[in-house]
Amino acid sequence: MKDWPLYEIFIRSKNGLSHKHVGSLHAADAEMAIENARDVYTRRMEGVSIWVVDSREITASNPAEQDALFDPAESKIYRHPTFYDVPEEVRHM
C-alpha cells in the first residue's frame, strides 16, 4: 500500500457563507477525512461545516484551453450595467 486516497476539503466558515476549498489530506475513507479535516483545518473555530470530496471525482477545466473557454465572455460588455447610458437626473438605477 502506498498512500491513502486524497480528499479535497471544503469548509463553511459560518452559516450564510458557502463552503470554500481550504486544502487536501489523505484518509482511508470519507469519514476519516472529515475527522482529520476537523483536526487540521478547524482547530481555531474556522468552520461550522465540512465537505470532503475524493480528489479523483473532480473534473477540472484545462488551463491550456483557458482562452477558448473564457474568451467568449470578454467581448460581451453589454452584459454589464455600465454599458448602458442613463442620464444623471435619473435616480436609483
Next chain:
Amino acid sequence: MQTLDQELHFQSRIDNEEKIEPRDWMPEAYRHTLVRQISQHAHSEVVGMLPEGNWITRAPSLKRKLALLAKVQDEAGHGLYLYAACETLGVERADLIDQLLSGKAKYSSIFNYPTLTWADMGAIGWLVDGAAIMNQVPLCRCSYGPYARAMVRVCKEESFHQRQGYEILLTLCRGTAVQKEMAQDALNRWWWPSLMMFGPNDSDSEHSEQSMKWKIKRISNDDLRQKFVDITVPQAEYLGLTVPDKDLKYNEETGHYEFGKINWDEFWQVVKGHGPCNRERMEARIKAHEDGAWVREAAMAYSEKQKSKNQKVA
C-alpha cells in the same frame, strides 16, 4: 522552440505577479525546485516536533503543557499543509516520506540541536519560530499558488508560537537567579544556530538567484538575517539577557546591528549529518513511521471491508 516560447511566457506571467496554479504549464526546473523546497519545509515541520516533544511530559505547569501540546499539534498540521501543497506538483506523499527517512531529503538543521532544559522551549519559540516567521512571511507572496496559500495558514498560526516562547523566557528572567541563568544558557546555545536558519550568505547560496527570478524567494538570506537581528536584539535586552556575540554593535548611521562571523563550518557539518542529534532524530522518525504501519494498513482494510459490506446490502 516551443519550450523556449513557453518559458518566456511563463516568466512574463511571473513578472506580472500572476500566480502559477498546479495544472498550468511550468518549466521542469521550477517544478523541481518547488518540490525540493516545499518537501524540505514539510520535513522540517515534522522533525521540528521532536525537540519540543521531549518536554511535553515535563512542562512546569498545566498551562505550559497545553500551550506546548497545541504548538506541536500545529507543527504536525503545518507539515500536512506543506505536503499537500507539494503533492499538487505531481509527487506522492509516500515518496516524499521515503526521501526523508532514507536521508536523501534534508530538513532544517536547527532541529538537530538538543533541548537540554525547559528554557529551550522558550528559546525555540522566540528565536527558532521567530526566524521561521521571518522566512515564511515573504513566502505568502510566493509565485506558486498552493505554497503561498499554505504559508498564509502557517503564518497565521505561528505567531502564537513565538509569543508563548518569549513569555516562557520572560517568566524565567523575572524568576530566581538560577532561572535567569537557565534562560541565558538557552540563548547562548540557540542564538547562532538561529542565525544559520536563514541559510548561507547570498554569495554562497546556490539556488538563490533563480528562485528570486521565479519569485519563489522574495528576500535574500542575508537581508532576512539582518532583519531578524535588528528585531531580536532589543527583545533580548528587554529580557535582560546578553546576546552571545562580542562583535555585536549598533551602527547609528545605518540603523542596523553589526554582528560577528557565523561559524559556517558548524553549519555544514550539521547539514551533512554530523550535528548533535541528526541520528537520534532520524531514528525517532523511522521508528514512528514503522510503528504506525499497521495502523495505516488496518484503517485501509477497515474502509474496504465497510465498502464491500455496503455493496452487499445494496
